[in-house]
Amino acid sequence: MTATSATTSPKETRRRRKNDPESVRADILAVATREFSEKGLSGARIDEIAEKTRASKRMIYYYFSDKETLYLHTLEAAYQKVRLQEAELDLDHLAPLDALCRLVRFTFCHHAKNPDFIRLVMIENIHHGRFLAQSELIQSLNAGVIDVLGDVYLRGVATGCFREGLDPRELHWLISALSFFNVSNQHTFARIFDWQQAAPENQQKLEDHVTDMVLRYVRVDRVAP
Amino acid sequence: MTATSATTSPKETRRRRKNDPESVRADILAVATREFSEKGLSGARIDEIAEKTRASKRMIYYYFSDKETLYLHTLEAAYQKVRLQEAELDLDHLAPLDALCRLVRFTFCHHAKNPDFIRLVMIENIHHGRFLAQSELIQSLNAGVIDVLGDVYLRGVATGCFREGLDPRELHWLISALSFFNVSNQHTFARIFDWQQAAPENQQKLEDHVTDMVLRYVRVDRVAP
DNA sequence: TGCACAATGTACGAAATGGTACGTTCAGTC
DNA sequence: GACTGAACGTACCATTTCGTACATTGTGCA
The missing domain is CATH 1.10.10.60 (Homeodomain-like)
Structure with missing residues (x-):
């Protein structure tokens, strides 16, 4: 760069x-x-x-030009950087379950390592996403994200390890929510509940729990005895 | 009031x-x-x-006094209002699974109906929670929240419907994350993925999924055949 | 009734802040 | 080497914005 x-x-x-x-x-x-x-x-x-x-x-x-345009460029650059890193993730050669696991852990860690990006998205949401709406660039960048996850999911359903009827978009929503919240609300959550959420051991725990949670949600129900 | x-x-x-x-x-x-x-x-x-x-x-x-003090009072009032509504929730007379289910749905709906509160918390996080840190009031208000959940969880473990080894604080974290994200990131998420997330039918779907997700996470593993 | 103090209105000040006018320097071209 | 347009510096302007000084009105009480 x-x-x-x-x-x-x-x-x-x-x-x-x-x-x-x-x-x-x-x-x-x-x-x-x-x-x-x-x-x-x-x-x-x-x-x-x-x-x-x-x-x-x-x-x-x-x-x-002006402050708002500068902000928009900042936002675009941030999204671009993120999607670039995501593109490096190669899930095709992995078994569905491993692929999903890896995707979740990647998302969680990535967000944790890029608080600037998270904060920009928070700020953009405070502004009702009106700058993001102006940017065709960002819209186009994000098109592929769902496809990657959707592909993994469909493979998993085909192999019989994922249950049917889930929407990849909603699945992505779940993964995003957990990974995002971990960064976005770290300050208030940690202070209110007096919890060193940012500490490495707790971050590791949360990463495991989040991964576990997603997997439990997606895996086929095991039959009762 | x-x-x-x-x-x-x-x-x-x-x-x-x-x-x-x-x-x-x-x-x-x-x-x-x-x-x-x-x-x-x-x-x-x-x-x-x-x-x-x-x-x-x-x-x-x-x-x-000044702008920041006004902001702090605003934040305190918002938390107070929320915790007041939470207190009305009576879970003791419900079976653990029903109680947890109700708690999750309540949290999800409550956040959805109070975007002002969510936005204030987002803003407070942008400020690294430095105003919240000044407020003993908010700290004390939130003390009981974990206890309520912890009680339900322990009852569930005792009855054998919840698996052991989970931390109520982390459980609360999960429920909060999903309910919070639903409001906080609605604008960017909806725009990027061209999804009418705020539409009642989609909100209902998300509420079901979130509830389902938490329950799947907490319930005991069913034995394989 | 008048006093003391809380509650409120009006006008203004000082600093911060987004943005610009105008002039200067750099670098490629004929 | 002169010319042209891009790249850059300095000083400045107009407005916004937080906060306050000062005057005025309402209210409970002696």
Whole structure:
């Protein structure tokens, strides 16, 4: 991602340019991501983003028109990054049960490791998803997610280890809910119930429980004796 | 809650006062709840709250010192309201399985019917729960919630319908997660997956699935044939 | 009835904040 | 090397926004 640091790229070494628009843009976006995810759309300050950038406030408006557009780009970049990581997951060669298990654990861990993304989605929901609605990019990015899960599920039904009649979209909803909540509500939950939810051992426990829960929900009912 | 409407109370009818601090306070708090839950702490405007109140901005500062204190009171009032409704739930006379079922459905529906509360909790999490941490009131309010669930669970284990080894706190976490996510992420989820999640029939489906999921998680494993 | 204090209205101040005008420098092209 | 447009810096403006000073009215009580 930081390819414009003028070290190996022939194009870059030749040019030796002082102006580096790509990197300036990326830098602004990175700072904006931190600021927006930390303080929200209304809480984040353009001046503060400008300060933390190696560019100036002028540059923010030069590349991103206004605050809301910058926020939208931040949101899009975040979704893009997530879906890119998801794409690396290769479930086709795994048995359905293992595949589902892996998908759940991946989602759980991924969310836990990317609180910035989670917070941005929370913030976007506070805004009723009105920016997400403007972005065709995000809509298209997410199209495939359900298909992957749906494929695993259908294979599982075919092999007889998953019960029939479930909707992949609802299944994805369940997995998302548990993984998302783990990050989104960590602060209030931990404080109210005086529980070190973020501690590694508790995170491990939760990951196991979540995986267990999804599997128990999907697996075929075992016949009573 | 709206006891100061000067209709039946003898004290009120006698006095016929023009100054009505209690009701002004309550009015401010009600408006503030709407504004904060809609726009967040930084997004909400004191001037706008003042406009929508039948009192003036001066009164807001008179009763609530500053913006953050007003927000804190809003949060406390919201939690209080919720816990009050929860307290009405009487699970002791129900069989463990029925009790758990009812608890899950209640939580799910309650959250769905109180998006303002959910949004406030989301916002509070964006702020890392730092206001909730200041409030001894909220801490104390939530103490009993786990106990109720824990009681049902233990009864279920005793009767042999629930499996052993589960932590009531983690069980509560699961129920909360699913019920909370249903409201908190409705906008982004519905838009991304082009799903009318808020539609009554889908809400009913989700409620059933969530209940089903929790029960499947808690019930004893049925023996294989 | 008048006093003390709570409750309320009006107007204003100071700082923060989104956004812009205007000028300057850089880099590729003829 | 002059020209052009992209890339960038500085200073500034208009508005918003939290909060307050000050004056006024209502209310219970001696």
